[in-house]
Amino acid sequence: MEALSDTCRDLLARSRRYGPLYGERLANHLPMTLIALDRMGAPADAMERAFDVNARRLQLHDGDVGAVVDALEWLGKGRNAGGLDRFFQESVRRDGLDAVLRGWVPRLLPGVSASAFHCLIRLAYAIDAGDRNETCAALAYWVMEHVTLDLAADEVDEAPAAIAARLARALAGHAQWDGIIIDRMRQAARHPAVAGTAIQPATLDLRQVAQFALGAYHAQEDFTLLHTVTACHAFRVVAPYAGDPRRALRYLWEAVVVASLTVEPAPATTPAPAAGIDWQACMAQAARATDAHVVKLCYSAWCESLVYVDPRYLAIAARKLA
Incomplete structure:
Protein backbone atom coordinates (compact mmCIF):
# COMPACT_ATOMS: atom_id res chain seq x y z
CA MET A 1 0.00 0.00 0.00
CA GLU A 2 1.61 3.23 -1.15
CA ALA A 3 1.47 6.23 1.16
CA LEU A 4 -0.68 9.18 0.18
CA SER A 5 0.99 12.36 -0.95
CA ASP A 6 1.41 15.18 1.56
CA THR A 7 -1.06 17.26 -0.46
CA CYS A 8 -3.70 14.57 -0.27
CA ARG A 9 -3.20 14.07 3.47
CA ASP A 10 -3.47 17.81 4.10
CA LEU A 11 -6.65 18.07 2.06
CA LEU A 12 -8.15 15.02 3.77
CA ALA A 13 -7.49 16.65 7.14
CA ARG A 14 -9.25 19.80 5.90
CA SER A 15 -12.15 17.73 4.57
CA ARG A 16 -12.93 16.42 8.06
CA ARG A 17 -14.68 19.69 8.89
CA TYR A 18 -17.56 18.45 6.72
CA GLY A 19 -20.18 15.87 7.62
CA PRO A 20 -20.81 12.64 5.68
CA LEU A 21 -24.04 13.95 4.14
CA TYR A 22 -25.31 17.17 2.63
CA GLY A 23 -28.56 18.41 1.11
CA GLU A 24 -31.28 15.76 0.94
CA ARG A 25 -29.24 12.87 2.36
CA LEU A 26 -26.65 13.03 -0.41
CA ALA A 27 -23.21 11.52 0.21
CA ASN A 28 -20.10 13.61 0.75
CA HIS A 29 -17.73 12.31 -1.94
CA LEU A 30 -14.84 14.64 -1.16
CA PRO A 31 -12.54 12.24 0.77
CA MET A 32 -13.04 9.49 -1.80
CA THR A 33 -12.39 11.88 -4.66
CA LEU A 34 -9.14 13.10 -3.11
CA ILE A 35 -7.86 9.56 -2.51
CA ALA A 36 -8.80 8.43 -6.03
CA LEU A 37 -7.10 11.46 -7.57
CA ASP A 38 -3.96 10.82 -5.56
CA ARG A 39 -3.89 7.15 -6.57
CA MET A 40 -4.20 8.18 -10.22
CA GLY A 41 -1.23 10.52 -9.93
CA ALA A 42 -3.05 13.85 -9.84
CA PRO A 43 -0.78 16.87 -9.29
CA ALA A 44 -1.30 19.08 -6.25
CA ASP A 45 -3.15 21.80 -8.15
CA ALA A 46 -5.67 19.29 -9.52
CA MET A 47 -6.44 17.95 -6.06
CA GLU A 48 -6.80 21.46 -4.66
CA ARG A 49 -9.15 22.41 -7.48
CA ALA A 50 -11.25 19.27 -6.89
CA PHE A 51 -11.36 20.10 -3.18
CA ASP A 52 -12.64 23.62 -3.86
CA VAL A 53 -15.28 22.47 -6.37
CA ASN A 54 -16.64 19.67 -4.20
CA ALA A 55 -16.45 21.41 -0.82
CA ARG A 56 -18.77 24.22 -1.93
CA ARG A 57 -21.87 22.07 -1.61
CA LEU A 58 -20.98 20.34 1.66
CA GLN A 59 -22.27 20.99 5.16
CA LEU A 60 -20.16 21.38 8.27
CA HIS A 61 -19.80 18.42 10.60
CA ASP A 62 -22.56 18.15 13.21
CA GLY A 63 -20.00 17.71 15.98
CA ASP A 64 -20.64 15.40 18.93
CA VAL A 65 -24.43 15.17 19.31
CA GLY A 66 -24.18 12.67 22.15
CA ALA A 67 -21.66 10.41 23.82
CA VAL A 68 -21.61 6.93 22.32
CA VAL A 69 -21.15 3.95 24.64
CA ASP A 70 -22.41 1.36 22.16
CA ALA A 71 -22.42 2.31 18.48
CA LEU A 72 -25.13 -0.26 17.79
CA GLU A 73 -27.57 1.95 19.69
CA TRP A 74 -27.14 4.53 16.90
CA LEU A 75 -27.54 2.06 14.05
CA GLY A 76 -29.56 3.63 11.26
CA LYS A 77 -30.52 6.76 13.21
CA GLY A 78 -29.01 9.09 10.63
CA ARG A 79 -27.21 11.39 13.05
CA ASN A 80 -24.36 11.85 15.52
CA ALA A 81 -21.52 11.35 13.06
CA GLY A 82 -19.25 13.21 15.49
CA GLY A 83 -20.05 11.04 18.49
CA LEU A 84 -19.74 7.86 16.46
CA ASP A 85 -16.44 9.03 14.98
CA ARG A 86 -15.08 9.58 18.48
CA PHE A 87 -16.36 6.12 19.52
CA PHE A 88 -14.36 4.48 16.72
CA GLN A 89 -11.29 6.62 17.39
CA GLU A 90 -11.31 5.42 21.00
CA SER A 91 -11.95 1.82 19.91
CA VAL A 92 -8.97 1.94 17.55
CA ARG A 93 -6.71 3.39 20.25
CA ARG A 94 -7.76 0.63 22.60
CA ASP A 95 -7.99 -2.41 20.30
CA GLY A 96 -6.12 -1.51 17.11
CA LEU A 97 -7.47 -0.73 13.67
CA ASP A 98 -7.36 -4.30 12.36
CA ALA A 99 -9.41 -5.62 15.30
CA VAL A 100 -11.98 -2.85 14.95
CA LEU A 101 -12.42 -3.54 11.25
CA ARG A 102 -12.72 -7.30 11.79
CA GLY A 103 -15.24 -6.72 14.53
CA TRP A 104 -17.40 -4.14 12.79
CA VAL A 105 -17.39 -4.91 9.06
CA PRO A 106 -19.32 -8.21 9.49
CA ARG A 107 -21.90 -6.38 11.63
CA LEU A 108 -22.36 -3.65 9.04
CA LEU A 109 -22.37 -5.72 5.82
CA PRO A 110 -26.10 -6.57 6.01
CA GLY A 111 -26.45 -2.85 5.31
CA VAL A 112 -24.10 -2.83 2.33
CA SER A 113 -26.65 -0.79 0.34
CA ALA A 114 -26.63 2.03 2.93
CA SER A 115 -26.49 5.50 1.40
CA ALA A 116 -26.48 3.95 -2.09
CA PHE A 117 -23.33 1.90 -1.34
CA HIS A 118 -21.39 5.02 -0.33
CA CYS A 119 -20.70 3.86 3.24
CA LEU A 120 -19.01 0.72 1.90
CA ILE A 121 -17.19 2.74 -0.77
CA ARG A 122 -15.94 5.37 1.64
CA LEU A 123 -14.62 2.69 3.99
CA ALA A 124 -12.83 0.95 1.12
CA TYR A 125 -11.11 4.17 0.09
CA ALA A 126 -10.05 4.78 3.69
CA ILE A 127 -8.57 1.28 3.91
CA ASP A 128 -6.87 1.77 0.54
CA ALA A 129 -5.38 5.03 1.82
CA GLY A 130 -4.27 3.55 5.13
CA ASP A 131 -5.82 6.56 6.86
CA ARG A 132 -7.03 5.82 10.39
CA ASN A 133 -9.04 9.02 10.81
CA GLU A 134 -10.84 8.51 7.52
CA THR A 135 -11.52 4.86 8.43
CA CYS A 136 -13.16 5.91 11.70
CA ALA A 137 -15.23 8.53 9.88
CA ALA A 138 -16.35 5.92 7.34
CA LEU A 139 -17.38 3.44 10.04
CA ALA A 140 -19.33 6.20 11.82
CA TYR A 141 -21.08 7.06 8.55
CA TRP A 142 -22.01 3.43 7.94
CA VAL A 143 -23.46 3.05 11.43
CA MET A 144 -25.63 6.18 11.20
CA GLU A 145 -26.93 5.39 7.69
CA HIS A 146 -27.24 1.61 8.15
CA VAL A 147 -30.28 0.08 6.47
CA THR A 148 -31.03 -3.48 5.39
CA LEU A 149 -33.05 -4.86 2.49
CA ASP A 150 -34.18 -7.96 4.44
CA LEU A 151 -34.60 -10.26 1.45
CA ALA A 152 -34.92 -14.03 1.58
CA ALA A 153 -31.72 -16.07 1.70
CA ASP A 154 -33.29 -18.85 -0.40
CA GLU A 155 -31.07 -20.13 -3.20
CA VAL A 156 -31.99 -21.02 -6.76
CA ASP A 157 -30.03 -22.83 -9.46
CA GLU A 158 -29.84 -19.84 -11.80
CA ALA A 159 -27.05 -17.56 -12.97
CA PRO A 160 -27.03 -13.99 -11.61
CA ALA A 161 -28.12 -12.47 -14.93
CA ALA A 162 -30.99 -14.95 -15.22
CA ILE A 163 -32.20 -14.08 -11.72
CA ALA A 164 -32.09 -10.37 -12.52
CA ALA A 165 -34.01 -10.90 -15.76
CA ARG A 166 -36.67 -12.99 -13.99
CA LEU A 167 -37.16 -10.34 -11.31
CA ALA A 168 -37.30 -7.56 -13.90
CA ARG A 169 -40.08 -9.38 -15.77
CA ALA A 170 -41.98 -9.84 -12.51
CA LEU A 171 -41.72 -6.10 -11.81
CA ALA A 172 -43.09 -5.08 -15.21
CA GLY A 173 -45.70 -2.37 -14.76
CA HIS A 174 -44.67 -1.49 -11.22
CA ALA A 175 -45.54 1.85 -9.66
CA GLN A 176 -43.04 4.68 -10.06
CA TRP A 177 -40.07 4.49 -7.70
CA ASP A 178 -39.57 7.62 -5.59
CA GLY A 179 -36.70 9.36 -3.83
CA ILE A 180 -32.95 8.92 -4.00
CA ILE A 181 -31.20 5.66 -4.90
CA ILE A 182 -31.47 3.99 -1.50
CA ASP A 183 -35.17 4.91 -1.25
CA ARG A 184 -35.85 3.28 -4.60
CA MET A 185 -33.87 0.22 -3.61
CA ARG A 186 -35.91 -0.23 -0.44
CA GLN A 187 -39.15 0.14 -2.40
CA ALA A 188 -38.04 -2.49 -4.91
CA ALA A 189 -36.99 -4.87 -2.10
CA ARG A 190 -40.45 -4.58 -0.52
CA HIS A 191 -42.29 -5.20 -3.78
CA PRO A 192 -44.25 -8.50 -3.66
CA ALA A 193 -42.49 -9.68 -6.80
CA VAL A 194 -39.13 -9.45 -5.00
CA ALA A 195 -39.80 -9.88 -1.28
CA GLY A 196 -39.86 -13.55 -0.31
CA THR A 197 -38.58 -14.65 -3.72
CA ALA A 198 -35.42 -16.72 -4.16
CA ILE A 199 -32.77 -14.31 -5.45
CA GLN A 200 -29.52 -15.97 -4.37
CA PRO A 201 -27.62 -18.10 -6.90
CA ALA A 202 -26.71 -21.53 -5.57
CA THR A 203 -23.10 -20.81 -6.51
CA LEU A 204 -21.67 -17.33 -6.46
CA ASP A 205 -18.29 -15.60 -6.47
CA LEU A 206 -17.22 -11.98 -6.57
CA ARG A 207 -16.21 -12.18 -10.22
CA GLN A 208 -19.81 -13.08 -11.14
CA VAL A 209 -21.22 -10.11 -9.24
CA ALA A 210 -18.61 -7.75 -10.68
CA GLN A 211 -19.25 -9.01 -14.21
CA PHE A 212 -23.00 -8.59 -13.78
CA ALA A 213 -22.54 -5.00 -12.59
CA LEU A 214 -20.06 -4.24 -15.37
CA GLY A 215 -22.30 -5.75 -18.03
CA ALA A 216 -25.33 -3.77 -16.91
CA TYR A 217 -23.47 -0.45 -16.77
CA HIS A 218 -21.59 -1.12 -20.01
CA ALA A 219 -24.94 -1.63 -21.74
CA GLN A 220 -26.62 1.44 -20.22
CA GLU A 221 -25.08 4.67 -18.98
CA ASP A 222 -27.05 5.04 -15.77
CA PHE A 223 -26.23 6.76 -12.48
CA THR A 224 -27.50 3.90 -10.28
CA LEU A 225 -25.69 1.22 -12.28
CA LEU A 226 -22.46 3.22 -11.99
CA HIS A 227 -22.67 2.74 -8.23
CA THR A 228 -22.91 -1.05 -8.54
CA VAL A 229 -19.58 -1.08 -10.39
CA THR A 230 -17.84 1.07 -7.80
CA ALA A 231 -19.46 -0.97 -5.03
CA CYS A 232 -17.94 -4.21 -6.36
CA HIS A 233 -14.50 -2.59 -6.34
CA ALA A 234 -15.09 -1.37 -2.78
CA PHE A 235 -16.29 -4.78 -1.62
CA ARG A 236 -13.11 -6.40 -2.89
CA VAL A 237 -11.05 -3.99 -0.75
CA VAL A 238 -13.18 -4.51 2.36
CA ALA A 239 -13.64 -8.29 1.93
CA PRO A 240 -10.58 -9.33 4.02
CA TYR A 241 -12.40 -7.93 7.08
CA ALA A 242 -15.84 -9.30 6.21
CA GLY A 243 -15.79 -12.58 8.13
CA ASP A 244 -17.74 -15.37 6.42
CA PRO A 245 -17.05 -14.69 2.71
CA ARG A 246 -20.14 -16.53 1.48
CA ARG A 247 -22.44 -14.55 3.77
CA ALA A 248 -20.77 -11.25 2.86
CA LEU A 249 -20.96 -11.86 -0.87
CA ARG A 250 -24.64 -12.67 -0.74
CA TYR A 251 -25.36 -9.30 0.88
CA LEU A 252 -23.47 -7.63 -1.95
CA TRP A 253 -25.37 -9.55 -4.63
CA GLU A 254 -28.69 -8.78 -2.95
CA ALA A 255 -27.94 -5.07 -3.05
CA VAL A 256 -26.54 -5.05 -6.59
CA VAL A 257 -29.45 -6.92 -8.12
CA VAL A 258 -32.02 -4.79 -6.29
CA ALA A 259 -30.26 -1.62 -7.46
CA SER A 260 -30.42 -2.89 -11.04
CA LEU A 261 -34.17 -3.47 -10.69
CA THR A 262 -34.75 0.22 -9.98
CA VAL A 263 -33.29 1.24 -13.34
CA GLU A 264 -35.79 1.77 -16.10
CA PRO A 265 -34.76 0.19 -19.42
CA ALA A 266 -33.40 2.71 -21.90
CA PRO A 267 -31.87 2.58 -25.37
CA ALA A 268 -28.50 0.90 -25.17
CA THR A 269 -25.52 3.22 -24.85
CA THR A 270 -22.91 0.52 -25.16
CA PRO A 271 -19.56 2.24 -25.76
CA ALA A 272 -17.43 1.22 -28.68
CA PRO A 273 -14.02 -0.24 -27.89
CA ALA A 274 -11.84 2.55 -26.51
CA ALA A 275 -9.92 3.16 -29.71
CA GLY A 276 -7.12 5.68 -29.44
CA ILE A 277 -7.07 5.76 -25.64
CA ASP A 278 -5.25 3.51 -23.23
Missing part, protein backbone atom coordinates in the same frame (compact mmCIF):
# COMPACT_ATOMS: atom_id res chain seq x y z
CA TRP A 279 -5.25 3.39 -19.46
CA GLN A 280 -2.33 5.79 -19.19
CA ALA A 281 -4.18 8.46 -21.18
CA CYS A 282 -7.45 7.72 -19.42
CA MET A 283 -5.91 8.08 -15.97
CA ALA A 284 -4.10 11.26 -16.92
CA GLN A 285 -7.40 12.81 -18.02
CA ALA A 286 -9.29 11.52 -14.96
CA ALA A 287 -6.59 12.92 -12.67
CA ARG A 288 -7.55 16.41 -13.84
CA ALA A 289 -11.31 15.94 -13.38
CA THR A 290 -13.35 17.55 -10.61
CA ASP A 291 -16.61 15.57 -10.96
CA ALA A 292 -16.56 13.06 -8.09
CA HIS A 293 -18.39 10.34 -9.99
CA VAL A 294 -16.12 10.64 -13.02
CA VAL A 295 -13.03 10.42 -10.80
CA LYS A 296 -14.28 7.49 -8.75
CA LEU A 297 -15.65 5.54 -11.71
CA CYS A 298 -12.36 5.83 -13.58
CA TYR A 299 -10.34 4.79 -10.54
CA SER A 300 -12.62 1.82 -9.78
CA ALA A 301 -12.64 0.74 -13.43
CA TRP A 302 -8.84 0.83 -13.53
CA CYS A 303 -8.53 -1.16 -10.29
CA GLU A 304 -11.05 -3.75 -11.46
CA SER A 305 -9.41 -4.06 -14.86
CA LEU A 306 -6.17 -5.08 -13.14
CA VAL A 307 -8.01 -7.97 -11.50
CA TYR A 308 -10.42 -9.09 -14.22
CA VAL A 309 -8.56 -8.00 -17.39
CA ASP A 310 -11.81 -7.03 -19.11
CA PRO A 311 -11.59 -4.32 -21.82
CA ARG A 312 -15.08 -3.11 -20.95
CA TYR A 313 -13.63 -1.36 -17.90
CA LEU A 314 -11.57 0.91 -20.12
CA ALA A 315 -14.61 1.43 -22.35
CA ILE A 316 -16.84 2.62 -19.49
CA ALA A 317 -14.09 4.89 -18.15
CA ALA A 318 -13.50 6.44 -21.59
CA ARG A 319 -17.25 6.92 -22.07
CA LYS A 320 -17.56 8.65 -18.69
CA LEU A 321 -14.68 10.97 -19.46
CA ALA A 322 -16.25 11.83 -22.81
